[in-house]
Amino acid sequence: MVGHAPPPIFRRGPAPLVRLWFFVIVCLAMLVADLHFRYLEVVRQTLSVVLYPVEMAAATPAEFVSNASKYFATLIKVQRENREMRRKALADAERLLRQTDLEQENTRLRGLMAMSERISVTSVAADVLYEARDVFSRKVIVDHGSQQDVTAGQVVVDELGVVGQVTRVYPIQSEVTLLTDKAQAVPVRVERTGQRGVVYGAGEGMLELRYLLANADVQPGDRLVTSGLDGLFLPGLPVARVVSVNRELQAFAQIVCEPVARVGHAAQVLILGRAQPAPERQVPPADTPKD
Missing domain, CATH: 2.40.10.340 (Rod shape-determining protein MreC, domain 1)
Known part of the structure; x- marks a missing residue:
């Protein structure tokens, strides 16, 4: 009908190539301006603060898997070292007890020899x-x-x-x-x-x-x-x-x-x-x- 605008589905804006070049120029301008004036620093800091929980949530599964593997590897290593230390402690205790027993036996034998020398009979x-x-x-x-x-x-x-x-x-x-x-x-x-x-x-x-x-x-x-x-x-x-x-x-x-x-x-x-x-x-x- 005369006097009616076409529906939005039939509206046609700038060509895609024009849009591409427009946004490229805008980005380059923003990069140059930020390089010289650093006006986007506040925006980046704000975004880093806002996105930090998201980054932590995204990194949590991988960090959990890494920490769990390290924990179990360390646990196995510590248990192995504890077994070795207990085995060594038992061996040292056995040697110490045997040495103590030998020292006591030597003391008793020296005493018996002294007693034998004091007695005039065989x-x-x-x-x-x-x-x-x-x-x-x-x-x-x-x-x-x-x-x-x-x-x-x-x-x-x-x-x-x-x-x-x-x-x-x-x-x-x-x-x-x-x-x-x-x-x-x-x-x-x-x-x-x-x-x-x-x-x-x-x-x-x-x-x-x-x-x-x-x-x-x-x-x-x-x-x-x-x-x-x-x-x-x-x-x-x-x-x-x-x-x-x-x-x-x-x-x-x-x-x-x-x-x-x-x-x-x-x-x-x-x-x-x-x-x-x-x-x-x-x-x-x-x-x-x-x-």
Whole structure:
């Protein structure tokens, strides 16, 4: 119809090529102007602030994957290093324990050698194998027997003092009854005063000095040594130390002692030989008087 404008769909503006050149010129002008006057700096900073959350959100998945891979790789490495360190620590602890045990064993052996030198009889070193299976007695088994000339009644000591006495002998082993066994008795004397008595095993690692009158001169701290009256225990071997003295219960004093030796805990011991009697001196016959 006359007087009506054509619909927008049929309107035609500038040609596409013209539009392209227009926008190219505008962009170049803006670049030149920004290069000289930097008027778009504020716009760029504003856009960077506005777009920063979008950039972070876009980079989060990749960063998460990268950090997760690094975390698991580091975790595996740390776990491997921890296993190696634990293995090394266990090996070092084992070597340290073995070295400590060897040092203690060397100390005990040097003590046994010193004890052997102090005693005037022959002795043989033996290792304690295990405790006897009788729960009502205090006995141990050592690795020397009749093949090593061990006999019943021989005294057994460690580097500190008397441990017990050989009570049964087998071909390659022997049974030693410890001082603390209730069936064991040792004649002793008080080193300070010379008072004689007999020490009996009291069980639970303790001893009793029995049958001394309540007024006997015995005090806590006194050391007891073998008296040698029985002919089996050499005189002067350390046996026990007085712990307490009770004089109020009865006519005899109740004297509790503790062994000076490592009774029940010694790993190496000395089995003492029997003392040889002194040879009798030959008295030359008197000359027959002449008539």
